[in-house]
Amino acid sequence: MERGEYLVVMGLCLLITLPLELLLGARVWRRPRRLLVAMAPLVLAYSIWDIAMIAAGSWSYSEEKLTGILLPFEMPLEELVFFIVVPICGLLTLEAVGNVLTALGRLRAGEPLGRVLRDLPHGGGPRPAPSASTEEKVA
Amino acid sequence: MGIYTLTALVSVVVVLAIELLWLRTGILRTWRYWLAMAIVMGFQVPVDGWLTKLSDPLVLYNEADMTGVRAPWDIPVEDFAFGFGMVTLAMVLWVHAGRREERRSGTGDGAGDSGRRQEQRA
Numbered sequence: 001m002e003r004g005e006y007l008v009v010m011g012l013c014l015l016i017t018l019p020l021e022l023l024l025g026a027r028v029w030r031r032p033r034r035l036l037v038a039m040a041p042l043v044l045a046y047s048i049w050d051i052a053m054i055a056a057g058s059w060s061y062s063e064e065k066l067t068g069i070l071l072p073f074e075m076p077l078e079e080l081v082f083f084i085v086v087p088i089c090g091l092l093t094l095e096a097v098g099n100v101l102t103a104l105g106r107l108r109a110g111e112p113l114g115r116v117l118r119d120l121p122h123g124g125g126p127r128p129a130p131s132a133s134t135e136e137k138v139a
Numbered sequence: 140m141g142i143y144t145l146t147a148l149v150s151v152v153v154v155l156a157i158e159l160l161w162l163r164t165g166i167l168r169t170w171r172y173w174l175a176m177a178i179v180m181g182f183q184v185p186v187d188g189w190l191t192k193l194s195d196p197l198v199l200y201n202e203a204d205m206t207g208v209r210a211p212w213d214i215p216v217e218d219f220a221f222g223f224g225m226v227t228l229a230m231v232l233w234v235h236a237g238r239r240e241e242r243r244s245g246t247g248d249g250a251g252d253s254g255r256r257q258e259q260r261a
Contacts, residue, residue, distance in 0.1 A: 005197060006190070006197050009186060009189060009190065009197075013186060028233075033240075034233070034236045034237055034240055035233075037232075037236040037239075038229065038232040038233040038235070038236040039229070039232070041232065042225070042228050042229055042232060045228075046225060049146065049150070053142070053143065053146075056142060056204070057201055058141075058142055058143055058200065058201045058204040059143075059198065059199070059200060059201070060198075060199045060201075061197065061198055061199065062196060062197050062198070062199065065197045066197070083225075086222070086225065086226065087225060087226060087228075087229030088229075089179070089182075090175070090179050090225075090226035090229050090230060091229055091230065091233050093175040093178050093179055094171060094172065094175040094230050094233070096175075097171045097174045097175040097178070098171040098175075101170060101171055101174075
């Protein structure tokens with residue numbers, strides 16, 4: 001278990017954010033193509049940064065707590081996983097918060113609580129959802 | 140100060156420039172972005188705190204390459220710039236990718252219901 005500790009931490013991040021997808025309708029995991037398009041340049045850029053910092057001796061990783069699996073340019077597998085998992089947790093949070101704000105807006109507009117709650121796991125709901133295409137403005 | 144301090148600050152500037160000068164998703168003017176970011180930074184503390192704890196660290200830093208300021212716990216302050224930049228970039232790219240999908244599937248007006256339904260179908 002020790003050598004997998006970093007991966008376990010990453011796994012817990014995915015586990016703890018899963019309800020955002022399943023209960024709050026984040027719809028991030030359910031849009032894999034969009035997720036890939038968004039994530040690819042980020043993973044590339046941050047991997048290059050990581051590789052450069054490792055090469056410069058700025059960053060290093062515990063040999064006891066990591067699997068020891070190295071990708072090209074000496075980048076630990078765990079770092080690649082980090083650059084995928086943490087941004088996805090951020091996206092799940094963004095979408096879930098948007099859906100909750102939309103739901104609150106519907107409640108304020110007088111819609112019944114039951115209907116609003118029923119729509120929540122599916123995303124914004126049947127009403128025009130401002131978060132979907134035109135970003136809601138900061139008041 | 141050192142290479143980590145410098146690159147962490149540069150990463151935030153570059154990400155903000157990508158949003159403000161290039162992709163212009165408008166996400167920085169939304170409540171959902173700032174609320175989500177506050178939540179993400181809140182969760183960064185236990186996760187990053189575990190990775191960087193000096194008593195038993197998973198990731199190690201060359202102290203000469205950073206300010207050496209660690210808080211809360213043993214988290215290098217630079218990590219917060221790193222995390223802010225990375226997660227902001229993810230959100231900007233995600234919203235941008237969604238807009239592009241919408242446009243490509245023919246709901247160019249992006250208004251209300253049709254836009255969202257298109258997104259859900261994708």
